[in-house]
Amino acid sequence: MDRVRLSIEGRAIEAPAASSILQACVLAGQTLVEGVGCMGQGVCGSCRVMVRRAGGREVRTQLACETPIEEGMQVAFVDYFSESVRHVYRIEDLGDSWDALRRVGEVFPEAAHCRHCGGCDTACPKGLEVQKGVNLAVDGELSAASRVFDECVMCNLCTLACPEHIRPNHLGLFVRRMIAAHTLRPSDLMRRLAEIESGEMTIVLDAPGARPPG
Amino acid sequence: MPGGIPYEQARARYRAGADLPLPAAPTPVAELLKAHHPDHGPNAHVPLAVGVNRGDPCQPEIARQLQANALIDDVDIAGVEMHTTDVLVIGGGGAGCAAALTAAAQGAQVILATKLRLGDSNTVMAEGGIQAAVGADDSLQLHFEDTLRAGHFRAEPELVAQMVRDGPDVIRWLIRLGMSFDLEDDRPIGGKLLRKKPGGASAARILSYRDYTGLEMMRVLREAVDLEPGVAVWNRCPVVELLSDERGRCAGAVIYNLEWRCFVLVRARAVILATGGAGRLHLNRFPTSNHYGATADGLVLAYRSGARLRELDSFQYHPTGIAYPSHLAGGLVSEAARSAGARLINGHGERFIDELQPRDVVASAILRECAEGRGIERAGQLGVFLDTPSLELAQPGILAKRLVTLRHLAHKCGHDAAEEPFLVTPTLHYQNGGVAIDKDGASGVAGLFCVGEASGGLHGRNRLMGNALLDILSMGRRAGAKAAQSAGSWISGRAGIGHVHAWQRELTLAGLPLHVKAPLLFPSYAHFDLRADAGLRAGTPARTIGGVR
Numbered sequence: 095m096d097r098v099r100l101s102i103e104g105r106a107i108e109a110p111a112a113s114s115i116l117q118a119c120v121l122a123g124q125t126l127v128e129g130v131g132c133m134g135q136g137v138c139g140s141c142r143v144m145v146r147r148a149g150g151r152e153v154r155t156q157l158a159c160e161t162p163i164e165e166g167m168q169v170a171f172v173d174y175f176s177e178s179v180r181h182v183y184r185i186e187d188l189g190d191s192w193d194a195l196r197r198v199g200e201v202f203p204e205a206a207h208c209r210h211c212g213g214c215d216t217a218c219p220k221g222l223e224v225q226k227g228v229n230l231a232v233d234g235e236l237s238a239a240s241r242v243f244d245e246c247v248m249c250n251l252c253t254l255a256c257p258e259h260i261r262p263n264h265l266g267l268f269v270r271r272m273i274a275a276h277t278l279r280p281s282d283l284m285r286r287l288a289e290i291e292s293g294e295m296t297i298v299l300d301a302p303g304a305r306p307p308g
Numbered sequence: 309m310p311g312g313i314p315y316e317q318a319r320a321r322y323r324a325g326a327d328l329p330l331p332a333a334p335t336p337v338a339e340l341l342k343a344h345h346p347d348h349g350p351n352a353h354v355p356l357a358v359g360v361n362r363g364d365p366c367q368p369e370i371a372r373q374l375q376a377n378a379l380i381d382d383v384d385i386a387g388v389e390m391h392t393t394d395v396l397v398i399g400g401g402g403a404g405c406a407a408a409l410t411a412a413a414q415g416a417q418v419i420l421a422t423k424l425r426l427g428d429s430n431t432v433m434a435e436g437g438i439q440a441a442v443g444a445d446d447s448l449q450l451h452f453e454d455t456l457r458a459g460h461f462r463a464e465p466e467l468v469a470q471m472v473r474d475g476p477d478v479i480r481w482l483i484r485l486g487m488s489f490d491l492e493d494d495r496p497i498g499g500k501l502l503r504k505k506p507g508g509a510s511a512a513r514i515l516s517y518r519d520y521t522g523l524e525m526m527r528v529l530r531e532a533v534d535l536e537p538g539v540a541v542w543n544r545c546p547v548v549e550l551l552s553d554e555r556g557r558c559a560g561a562v563i564y565n566l567e568w569r570c571f572v573l574v575r576a577r578a579v580i581l582a583t584g585g586a587g588r589l590h591l592n593r594f595p596t597s598n599h600y601g602a603t604a605d606g607l608v609l610a611y612r613s614g615a616r617l618r619e620l621d622s623f624q625y626h627p628t629g630i631a632y633p634s635h636l637a638g639g640l641v642s643e644a645a646r647s648a649g650a651r652l653i654n655g656h657g658e659r660f661i662d663e664l665q666p667r668d669v670v671a672s673a674i675l676r677e678c679a680e681g682r683g684i685e686r687a688g689q690l691g692v693f694l695d696t697p698s699l700e701l702a703q704p705g706i707l708a709k710r711l712v713t714l715r716h717l718a719h720k721c722g723h724d725a726a727e728e729p730f731l732v733t734p735t736l737h738y739q740n741g742g743v744a745i746d747k748d749g750a751s752g753v754a755g756l757f758c759v760g761e762a763s764g765g766l767h768g769r770n771r772l773m774g775n776a777l778l779d780i781l782s783m784g785r786r787a788g789a790k791a792a793q794s795a796g797s798w799i800s801g802r803a804g805i806g807h808v809h810a811w812q813r814e815l816t817l818a819g820l821p822l823h824v825k826a827p828l829l830f831p832s833y834a835h836f837d838l839r840a841d842a843g844l845r846a847g848t849p850a851r852t853i854g855g856v857r
Contacts, residue, residue, distance in 0.1 A: 110635075112633065112635050113635055114635065117635060120833045120834070120835075121833075123835055124835065125834065125835045125836055126830075126834050126835070126836075127566060127830055127834055127836050128424070128425075128544060128566065130424070130600045131424055131425065131427075131428035131429075131432070131599055131600055131601075132428070132432060132433050132599050132600070133599060133600045134636065134638075134639050135433050135639060135640075136716075137432050137433055137520065137522070137523045138425075138427065138428050138429075138432050138433070138599065140424065140425050140428055160720070174425055174543070180534075180535070182535055183535065184535065185484070185485055185486045185532065186484065244518075245520070245712070246527070247523065247527075248427075248527045248530065248531075264531070267486075267527055267528070267531055270486065270488065271485070271486025271487075271528060271531070272486065273486075273488070274483055274486045274487055274488040274489075275483065275484055275485070275486045277496040277497060278483045278488065278489065278496045278497075279496065279497045279498065280442070280489070280491065280496075280498075280499060280500055280501045281498045281499065281500060282442045282443060282444065282500045282501055283440075283442045283476055283479055283480065283501060285442075285444075286441065286442045286476045287476050287477065287480060290448070290473060290476060290477075295447060295448055296448070297448050297449055297452050297469045297472065297473060298449060299465050299466065299469060301449065301453065303449075303453035303456075303457070304452065304453050304456055304465060305461065306460075306461040
């Protein structure tokens with residue numbers, strides 16, 4: 095199989111073509127104990143890397159488990175971080191849903207300061223229209239905003255990129271959580287809960303179907 | 309492995325939308341499992357030589373881990389930093405988060421330590437959904453009996469009944485935290501939840517969010533934990549040993565901080581192990597769908613401290629792991645595909661199993677096709693077709709709307725799911741057994757709880773799709789609540805690794821080597837050596853990607 099040469103964390107390595115960046119790390123014998131999680135599915139958002147391709151000047155942020163290696167590629171992992179300032183809320187304490195718009199502004203006051211620089215859009219490895227999502231949330235278009243963040247994996251790259259400290263992915267999740275917590279009341283679930291809580295529906299432990307046949 | 313039918317030949321035979329009957333006389337299930345499931349066969353298990361389960365059959369690689377020596381000894385933890393808390397939760401997946409949130413809500417002080425980063429777990433990777441019997445045509449009784457039957461009547465009926473009864477309340481709890489679910493129509497109030505039928509169930513009972521239910525669940529739980537002042541999250545802090553007091557009670561844990569490269573002791577009134585499964589041990593040399601940290605850590609530590617384990621010779625191989633291309637091997641095509649009607653087709657262009665049978669049966673049937681020369685071979689990889697093109701023909705738009713992840717995955721494999729079938733083969737997916745627990749998640753060791761995949765008894769010898777997400781939340785919440793009751797209680801004056809010394813004597817008496825050490829913490833290919841990393845071994849300093857600060 096063809097071999098590809100690239101640099102990861104400043105170290106020159108070689109790995110089989112068609113490997114992802116994470117697989118290349120491992121196959122080249124590098125120690126890999128952070129910046130890794132689901133290892134290929136692209137859902138945990140842990141393996142954030144900055145990538146520069148041969149001959150190019152642009153540095154892109156991507157997920158290492160989903161990005162195939164290329165000859166001459168340069169890769170640096172982006173460490174996770176924990177911020178000292180947070181947008182703190184308790185979903186249970188959001189109160190009256192008539193206050194939803196006000197709550198967005200209270201919990202995420204920076205969202206209204208968006209400079210439209212597009213940094214979040216460039217940073218998103220999933221190609222989501224992050225900035226549009228932020229603007230929609232500020233405008234009160236909460237359903238539309240929530241749809242923008244539907245496939246967000248919470249890698250926090252937009253949060254790192256935002257010069258106004260908006261933390262767009264957390265804003266998106268806030269809106270999505272608020273909508274579900276305030277509006278989702280399925281009739282079949284409510285009925286079954288009532289049946290269980292009233293004692294009307296129970297389980298018979300020794301029913302014939304609970305024993306091996308014969 | 310014998311060869312199969314060349315891909316080109318099989319592909320030429322394949323027709324999307326073709327009417328294919330099921331085999332007229334299917335092999336009886338017991339016979340099929342015995343002949344082809346990896347849990348069976350002459351080398352499938354060995355008797356354990358030490359510990360509470362001495363004499364019980366165990367998968368050989370798991371036995372090697374269980375019968376190993378500790379990673380540390382007294383001298384390594386002399387004088388290290390110590391913390392005290394009410395509840396120590398080990399593991400940052402769905403079970404750990406549910407336990408931490410519940411314990412904190414009851415006023416307990418909680419530390420949640422996780423090996424990778426909060427949320428890095430099998431939970432976030434779950435696609436299909438979560439079971440809860442909410443349909444008018446469904447009942448708790450049906451869910452209860454389906455679960456027992458799929459597990460070959462080896463699960464604990466009382467635990468199963470409790471989990472099933474918790475189902476609807478778990479869904480309400482998730483909605484309260486802000487998790488979304490798919491609906492039949494767009495009526496959030498008074499509408500109905502969209503339900504899908506899992507393989508082996510008698511009613512449609514899978515509730516989902518698109519085909520990334522676990523991601524939706526995990527991002528909500530992770531945010532809730534992160535914003536909860538009562539929970540301190542310790543990322544990159546694997547547990548390397550448990551602490552015990554002079555009466556054998558669990559008294560906390562020894563944690564290794566990967567960032568600072570040092571050990572830390574946590575004394576706790578209750579410890580909740582939520583460390584997940586063992587897929588990254590690649591049992592029986594299978595690829596795995598599991599996340600990077602699934603190395604059976606909790607199982608090893610619980611056993612060494614005296615907890616009883618169960619069904620250690622039983623693992624789930626998910627029928628539809630990617631076979632080709634090889635660099636994606638082990639990755640999962642969600643059961644949502646078969647649940648929606650996708651068929652499995654062998655190299656002769658035939659269906660060979662009812663695709664909606666339980667996972668162990670379908671996986672065994674695929675392994676049989678491959679073993680008997682009816683598999684499809686492509687670039688050295690052997691598998692069978694998962695027929696997504698016919699699914700799209702029958703239900704136009706389903707790939708774009710409901711099977712988003714599947715479509716992305718096909719793209720990564722280099723094909724269009726609406727045009728080309730996937731080449732799939734079973735992948736190591738789930739640990740059916742684990743630490744034996746009671747209805748509160750308490751293990752046989754006082755002060756030690758265990759929840760989620762690391763625990764056993766809820767799924768017998770085979771788990772139904774969607775019961776894992778239910779298990780972790782049902783038991784996670786229960787263990788969290790019970791453990792929180794210890795808040796403020798008396799804490800043992802002694803905490804050490806006395807149980808390790810007793811264990812070493814047992815190993816020596818059984819003639820087992822002391823140089824084999826566990827838990828593994830990371831897969832073998834992570835190239836991680838704890839003792840080198842901690843500076844306890846002479847030699848070159850360890851290297852850590854992204855750790856250059």
